[in-house]
């Protein structure tokens with residue numbers, strides 16, 4: 143359950159009076175997600191016909207100073223036809239507010255559901271949506287450093303330290319070895335761009351095989367563009383526990399991306415290393431959260447070992463196995 147800040151309904155109703163959004167009809171905390179507090183709001187709507195919104199209160203890793211970057215990026219992508227939610231401005235044009243002591247925004251609600259066991263067809267659609275996102279992001283002037291890049295992985299690993307081995311014996315050494323490998327092999331010179339950086343199935347809304355929305359841009363940043371495909375590959379192409387690689391999904395995801403955007407020979411050659419980096423990144427944030435979240439907290443901790451298994455797979459895979467049909 144990711145509702146860290148409980149906002150009384152009366153406070154949400156009063157908050158809504160700043161907008162042309164109607165009065166509050168219901169407010170439900172959203173269980174999914176781990177970073178922020180999210181509520182699904184139903185209102186009477188400005189026209190009386192009823193309307194849905196997402197209310198987000200920013201909690202953990204989101205820095206308030208980064209919010210204008212995310213808002214401008216979603217405007218840029220939305221203007222170019224990407225199915226992304228807009229931040230809604232109040233009557234005075236303000237999109238960022240304070241609510242219950244937290245930075246808060248009212249956000250457009252998009253329909254669709256997140257798949258938990260994607261089919262190859264859905265993976266293909268996700269790859270195409272990522273390619274479209276990369277095409278539409280071209281020309282966006284904003285920049286944001288990736289706060290979870292290779293140097294930050296070292297920091298996270300230092301913070302977890304000996305606690306790694308409480309998760310699995312030998313994990314501390316495994317992470318140190320992998321960081322040394324990535325220090326030596328992380329590609330230089332690949333095209334950099336604005337990337338989503340967390341395009342997991344829970345951040346893609348779908349109806350059947352069709353993508354209806356891309357959400358949760360709070361890790362988006364400027365980094366190696368093909369790293370975004372590697373993150374998406376690691377999230378879409380395995381069983382949830384990471385023990386089974388679904389090659390059909392992997393090939394479909396890459397085919398969808400290539401159709402919408404394309405991959406250069408250099409990006410293809412670097413793909414296995416980028417996937418190792420992606421797997422380590424999520425292993426590290428999950429391990430950090432695992433160590434630092436009390437087991438009885440309201441949020442469900444995500445299993446770091448599901449990303450260790452992916453890492454083991456990528457460490458033994460070459461580009462042809464990952465990319466070619």
Ligand SMILES: Nc1ncnc2c1ncn2[C@@H]1O[C@H](COP(=O)(O)OP(=O)(O)O)[C@@H](O)[C@H]1O
Nearest residue numbers: 172174175176177178196227250251252357358
């Ligand atoms: N714009 C939106 N439209 C519809 N549902 C949304 C929207 N934004 C968030 N959600 C719902 O809220 C959940 C959590 O949102 P998310 O941004 O992933 O949270 P977190 O940043 O805490 O991980 C999503 O899985 C989805 O169900």
Ligand SMILES: N[C@@H](CCOP(=O)(O)O)C(=O)O
Nearest residue numbers: 175176177342358424428444
């Ligand atoms: N996708 C990450 C966690 C970030 O959570 P999200 O709900 O913001 O996608 C993971 O699975 O470790």
